[in-house]
Amino acid sequence: MTANESTAGFRDEPASFRDPASSVFYSNGRVLRGLSERGAADWARLADSQFFPRLVAERKAVTTTVVEPGSLAGDEPWARYEVVLEHERIPFVSYPYEWTFEMLRDAAALHLEILLAALDGGMTMKDGYAFNVQWRGSAPMFIDIGSFEPGGGPWVGYRQFCQTFLYPLLLEAHLGVPFQRFLLGHLDGIEPGDMRRLFGGRRRFKKGVFRNVYLHSVIQDRVTRSTQSVQQDLKKAGFSTELTKATAKKLLKLVRSLRSKRSGSNWAEYRDTCSYSDAEREVKARFVLDAAKARQPALVWDLGCNDGAFARLAAEHAGYVVAVDADDVVVDRLYRSLRDDGPTNVLPLVMNLVDSSPGRGWRNRERRPFTDRGAPDLILGLALVHHLAIAANVPLAEVVAWLRSFDCAVVVEFVAPEDPMAERLLANKPPGLHDDYRPDTFERLLEDAFIVERREDLPGRTRTLYLATPRT
Amino acid sequence: MRTLAYLDAGSGSLIASAIVAGFAGIAVVFKTGFRRIGMLFSPKRRREAKEAKLAAATDDG
Numbered sequence: 001m002t003a004n005e006s007t008a009g010f011r012d013e014p015a016s017f018r019d020p021a022s023s024v025f026y027s028n029g030r031v032l033r034g035l036s037e038r039g040a041a042d043w044a045r046l047a048d049s050q051f052f053p054r055l056v057a058e059r060k061a062v063t064t065t066v067v068e069p070g071s072l073a074g075d076e077p078w079a080r081y082e083v084v085l086e087h088e089r090i091p092f093v094s095y096p097y098e099w100t101f102e103m104l105r106d107a108a109a110l111h112l113e114i115l116l117a118a119l120d121g122g123m124t125m126k127d128g129y130a131f132n133v134q135w136r137g138s139a140p141m142f143i144d145i146g147s148f149e150p151g152g153g154p155w156v157g158y159r160q161f162c163q164t165f166l167y168p169l170l171l172e173a174h175l176g177v178p179f180q181r182f183l184l185g186h187l188d189g190i191e192p193g194d195m196r197r198l199f200g201g202r203r204r205f206k207k208g209v210f211r212n213v214y215l216h217s218v219i220q221d222r223v224t225r226s227t228q229s230v231q232q233d234l235k236k237a238g239f240s241t242e243l244t245k246a247t248a249k250k251l252l253k254l255v256r257s258l259r260s261k262r263s264g265s266n267w268a269e270y271r272d273t274c275s276y277s278d279a280e281r282e283v284k285a286r287f288v289l290d291a292a293k294a295r296q297p298a299l300v301w302d303l304g305c306n307d308g309a310f311a312r313l314a315a316e317h318a319g320y321v322v323a324v325d326a327d328d329v330v331v332d333r334l335y336r337s338l339r340d341d342g343p344t345n346v347l348p349l350v351m352n353l354v355d356s357s358p359g360r361g362w363r364n365r366e367r368r369p370f371t372d373r374g375a376p377d378l379i380l381g382l383a384l385v386h387h388l389a390i391a392a393n394v395p396l397a398e399v400v401a402w403l404r405s406f407d408c409a410v411v412v413e414f415v416a417p418e419d420p421m422a423e424r425l426l427a428n429k430p431p432g433l434h435d436d437y438r439p440d441t442f443e444r445l446l447e448d449a450f451i452v453e454r455r456e457d458l459p460g461r462t463r464t465l466y467l468a469t470p471r472t
Numbered sequence: 473m474r475t476l477a478y479l480d481a482g483s484g485s486l487i488a489s490a491i492v493a494g495f496a497g498i499a500v501v502f503k504t505g506f507r508r509i510g511m512l513f514s515p516k517r518r519r520e521a522k523e524a525k526l527a528a529a530t531d532d533g
Binding site for chain 2: 156159225
């Protein structure tokens with residue numbers, strides 16, 4: 001039992017404390033939301049609306065039902081809240097700094113579509129935060145039901161929308177700079193003033209920059225009145241819901257027009273240039289398929305997924321596959337192909353495994369480390385070990401200990417130093433630095449920590465596949 | 473780092489969002505009157521705004 005867990009097993013979501021009207025908690029694997037009196041009034045309005053049930057039916061907003069008192073393990077929540085709601089579970093929580101450009105763009109468009117639907121229904125949204133979108137495979141879903149409130153006037157979420165959606169997109173679309181590190185470094189997103197400095201000179205005339213960045217920052221520096229008084233003044237001067245809709249529509253048009261400037265990547269053409277033969281690929285595919293079929297894992301992590309070919313295979317026999325790679329361009333391509341052709345149970349994420357997502361935010365608990373967000377039943381580590389061991393200098397013993405720490409079955413590939421791809425990596429390193437990088441060393445380390453259930457040499461004789469289960 | 477913590481920077485963003493709406497939004501911003509919403513582009517006004525923000529930011533309270 002953790003510090004924020006009650007005796008009846010209710011556990012507060014550490015990221016859900018900012019809005020007193022609405023907080024998320026958990027009980028026996030169920031995702032629940034407690035609403036204050038004001039939150040309950042907003043919910044009643046939302047549940048009664050025409051747009052919200054439609055968004056849920058279209059899978060654009062999280063499925064939400066009212067929990068009747070007495071149907072949980074304890075009555076504690078009803079002492080704290082006016083109304084308790086239950087949400088569907090998101091299969092694997094991810095954060096915008098792990099998404100690709102197209103993912104952030106699609107999430108931004110979804111947020112604006114939902115805002116427009118709410119405005120049509122006489123409601124508005126009180127934020128514009130990228131973290132309020134989650135994924136079911138390659139489909140984005142809005143999860144913060146507490147965002148909706150009655151009212152009109154200018155959109156107070158505009159600033160947050162700029163900082164966590166629009167600015168990161170502009171950065172990559174106009175300057176070709178990957179945005180992920182900016183969002184990871186600052187959960188509030190990129191400040192207008194910082195963006196203005198990045199888009200100095202003629203850059204300020206790039207699409208969407210002049211108004212949303214330059215004027216935004218200039219005005220922000222000059223206005224000394226409080227938000228509330230400015231809001232009232234704008235309303236008095238005739239700022240209508242129609243104008244907010246116009247803002248949202250302009251933003252939607254802008255967001256939809258943006259394309260990533262980053263196209264070439266080290267790995268984007270990996271499949272074309274890599275040293276695999278078709279025969280090797282076939283053996284590898286069968287190996288992965290057999291392992292997944294025999295185990296029927298609920299959750300698979302494909303670490304170093306590249307184009308996602310093996311994640312797709314595993315997905316045929318898995319509940320959900322999280323496919324991770326450090327190369328955002330490759331993952332972006334995978335996302336687009338999943339979005340257009342499926343399967344629907346693969347979540348692509350951008351992350352460098354030697355610098356994986358840490359705990360972030362208040363007390364480092366608001367955004368959880370990658371490894372705390374789920375327990376995989378099967379890990380795929382194909383063409384991964386040589387990158388960790390040679391390119392990133394992680395000792396082989398550390399790599400194996402890391403794999404063992406997930407306490408699940410692994411399909412792992414060892415690429416011998418004679419393999420052309422390993423040779424290429426070794427060529428960048430001083431001689432003698434990786435003398436212990438040998439198949440026998442790896443096999444011994446693996447057998448110490450795991451039981452090797454199956455071992456297969458690929459036809460080229462420089463690569464070996466292992467299926468291993470943890471030794472207890 | 474948030475030297476302007478006492479002033480909610482959201483007020484400027486609201487005006488910017490109105491401008492994003494296009495001509496009608498810009499008209500509304502003009503209608504509110506720049507003096508009223510505290511945004512004037514004269515050098516004197518700019519200096520005053522800067523000083524006010526600095527005073528708020530350095531106030532220990």
